[in-house]
């Protein structure tokens with residue numbers, strides 16, 4: 001789309017073409033793009049991104065705002081959405097306060113939008129919000145209010161391992177949430193990414209800081225890490241594709257073990273810390289995680305201990321169909337982990353560990 005617009009603005013400056021006009025399927029509202037591509041472009045779309053203040057949210061908002069889209073960024077804490085403001089041109093990033101339990105506030109956030117993204121999720125429970133209220137009731141409310149407000153498209157982000165029969169409550173509620181969303185918004189696109197890595201991730205950073213939690217199950221659990229920018233690109237591209245009323249799985253390109261990731265982080269940060277970390281038995285880890293719930297800041301929760309023993313789903317990825325090649329973790333590991341090096345080792349070359357051969 002961007003290439004077409006560059007070509008057009010060179011060939012006939014100031015003129016509009018047929019592909020600049022899209023009519024939304026349900027409301028027949030015209031979406032008209034104009035202007036040159038770039039920061040000050042106007043794609044004509046208005047988009048709401050629930051969960052914009054999170055890890056994936058910042059990359060999605062940045063990508064769609066760069067295309068000239070007006071983005072409604074609902075926030076609970078004003079400061080959490082502040083970094084999103086300069087991602088778009090003046091007036092293009094619109095912060096709005098919201099509560100996941102309020103139909104009225106959700107309606108205010110979606111009523112002018114033609115696409116709604118729901119990225120809301122939490123991998124631990126709090127005093128006010130359990131998994132059910134965020135992943136099931138909250139997801140259903142966003143979908144139902146969006147349908148009632150005539151929103152044309154809903155993109156709901158779930159998890160690669162979402163399963164109603166999973167021993168993890170997190171994965172169970174993610175699966176139940178998908179069902180509820182599909183019931184009230186049948187044309188919704190469900191996205192199931194694997195565990196994501198990037199600058200603000202809870203994977204590489206967490207391994208670098210607390211390696212002992214990743215040695216559970218002797219590090220044998222298998223994981224398919226996905227690059228956050230690949231997932232954000234898929235979500236952004238969905239804006240320009242026709243309705244996709246289906247579930248798309250986005251696992252990383254390789255299946256790795258936690259043991260390998262520990263070795264990788266150790267090699268990249270030039271620290272051999274994890275070899276001294278003890279392997280905690282599951283019972284003790286669960287007891288520590290339960291005791292950790294007494295404090296008011298998030299620490300390892302018992303459900304996370306359960307998840308550390310669950311291999312990632314072997315579902316086939318839908319990348320090819322979406323035209324994106326998923327990125328491997330090794331080429332980016334140094335970029336994301338260099339900050340954990342000391343000044344002495346800051347510029348040292350990396351000797352990557354050998355990848356283990358996995359047997360099913």
Ligand SMILES: NC(=O)c1ccc[n+]([C@@H]2O[C@H](COP(=O)([O-])OP(=O)(O)OC[C@H]3O[C@@H](n4cnc5c(N)ncnc54)[C@H](OP(=O)(O)O)[C@@H]3O)[C@@H](O)[C@H]2O)c1
Nearest residue numbers: 051052053054055056076100119120121129193194195196
């Ligand atoms: N990160 C991963 O590895 C991974 C892998 C697969 C799937 N996913 C899913 O992808 C989505 C985005 O992940 P992420 O890593 O960006 O998550 P994240 O950094 O934890 O951000 C979660 C977002 O959800 C919002 N949220 C959580 N609880 C809420 C509540 N009770 N009311 C209102 N908003 C609430 C947060 O808002 P506040 O800032 O106000 O708290 C934040 O914007 C989630 O659904 C997650 O389950 C993540």
